[in-house]
Amino acid sequence: MRVAFQFAVVILCAQAVMALADEGLAAQKRTKHIGKEPIFGGALAVVVDDVALFHTSQILPIDFDGKLVGENATEQAQMILTNIGNLTNRFDSRDVSRIVKLNVYVPNEAVANELRPALMMQFQNRQRPAISLVQTRIHRPGVQVTMDAVAIAHRPDQHRLKSILIGNWHANKTAILPRGPRVYVSGQAEKGTDLADATAKTLQGLKKTLQHLGSELNDVAQVKCFLTPMAEVAKVETEIETFFAPHPVPPCVFVEWQSTLPIEIELVAAARPQEGKPEPLEFITPPGTTASPVFCRVVRVNDPRTIFVSGLFAREAGDGTAQVSDVFAQLQDILKASGSHLNHLAKATYYVSDSDTSAKLNELRPKFYDPARPPAASKAQVVGVGVAGRSLTLDMIAVPSK
Numbered sequence: 001m002r003v004a005f006q007f008a009v010v011i012l013c014a015q016a017v018m019a020l021a022d023e024g025l026a027a028q029k030r031t032k033h034i035g036k037e038p039i040f041g042g043a044l045a046v047v048v049d050d051v052a053l054f055h056t057s058q059i060l061p062i063d064f065d066g067k068l069v070g071e072n073a074t075e076q077a078q079m080i081l082t083n084i085g086n087l088t089n090r091f092d093s094r095d096v097s098r099i100v101k102l103n104v105y106v107p108n109e110a111v112a113n114e115l116r117p118a119l120m121m122q123f124q125n126r127q128r129p130a131i132s133l134v135q136t137r138i139h140r141p142g143v144q145v146t147m148d149a150v151a152i153a154h155r156p157d158q159h160r161l162k163s164i165l166i167g168n169w170h171a172n173k174t175a176i177l178p179r180g181p182r183v184y185v186s187g188q189a190e191k192g193t194d195l196a197d198a199t200a201k202t203l204q205g206l207k208k209t210l211q212h213l214g215s216e217l218n219d220v221a222q223v224k225c226f227l228t229p230m231a232e233v234a235k236v237e238t239e240i241e242t243f244f245a246p247h248p249v250p251p252c253v254f255v256e257w258q259s260t261l262p263i264e265i266e267l268v269a270a271a272r273p274q275e276g277k278p279e280p281l282e283f284i285t286p287p288g289t290t291a292s293p294v295f296c297r298v299v300r301v302n303d304p305r306t307i308f309v310s311g312l313f314a315r316e317a318g319d320g321t322a323q324v325s326d327v328f329a330q331l332q333d334i335l336k337a338s339g340s341h342l343n344h345l346a347k348a349t350y351y352v353s354d355s356d357t358s359a360k361l362n363e364l365r366p367k368f369y370d371p372a373r374p375p376a377a378s379k380a381q382v383v384g385v386g387v388a389g390r391s392l393t394l395d396m397i398a399v400p401s402k
Helices: 002-030 073-088 109-122 195-213 230-244 320-337 355-368
Strands: 032-034 045-048 053-056 099-106 130-135 146-152 163-166 172-177 182-188 220-227 252-256 263-270 281-284 298-301 306-309 345-352 376-381 392-398
Touching: 045 099, 045 320, 053 073, 053 220, 073 099, 073 109, 073 146, 073 172, 099 109, 109 130, 130 392, 172 220, 172 263, 182 195, 182 220, 195 220, 195 230, 195 263, 195 298, 220 230, 220 376, 230 252, 263 376, 298 345, 306 320, 320 355, 320 392, 345 355, 355 376
Parallel strands: 099 130, 182 376, 220 252, 345 376
Antiparallel strands: 032 045, 045 306, 053 146, 053 172, 099 146, 163 172, 182 263, 182 298, 220 263, 281 298, 306 392, 345 392
């Protein structure tokens, strides 16, 4: 009798677990994958319904003991995807179909070229995520590639952020951005006596922004740092850990940029529900900051849906004007196919690798954006964008326009 009872309990528990898993699976079935981008094999865009989303740290190719796995970029990429599967999938670490956005970081163009067939093969079915790639020095010796990801969570009704830590502090971690409104905070930067001081002051500025928005530190789902030099990233990690204590440190991503400023930091966080029926997007200029016609300091997203656009590159090599014009032409076509519009962009990330393209991006953006509705944004000058003859890549987050 006791054995039968125990067996029944096991069956009921298994059914409960599967029911929870099915909620995530149902969300996956509602996800739309738009087209196929030609360079890395991702979707041109992925449209996600009302669902909680995992945000990961910059995932490393390490095992549970923190040991580096993989002798080349292809093997390391496979280990990274396995780690993402472990973090975001309860039953099968090889299943990466929950991923809706994958950001790839490589040290040079040669590694990017090596990874192209591997990514094409990995995501050759319809469940391909939006994929972005950029070049940056990587902060751990021997690592040839890192990635961070956004993935569908198991339970769409998850209401608090959770973190999972594997290995050391800056290793593989994830947090859940719950259903409901969220905010994208543009990169903020403060000067300091050194990288550590600038990091501490910038984090305090972000705290004031969050307080103005009504969010708290434990609402932060991911922090992204553009810094120089990457060799001193441990100083940034220390300041972030101190700043968030006693709360868990959220997932962090690090990109080396070329700038006179030592660091700029952006973040995504959960927001508090509002009464009534707010607009799908709210464009906010917090006290102490100034508005700009080409980027918004904060965009609050009230629409439950999200569109992740793959990193875009000009279809042909050219000067800054040609590349910027072609990328924005592609963006408009992709947004239209996804049911959106330039006026419904929430977040932009621009990477440029030469001064001409940087200047033309500044010059031409006002031709595309409504000055009252530009996306939250970060722009980073980097050593390269991973594709020969190109000096610009950008990826976007939007919501449907209807």
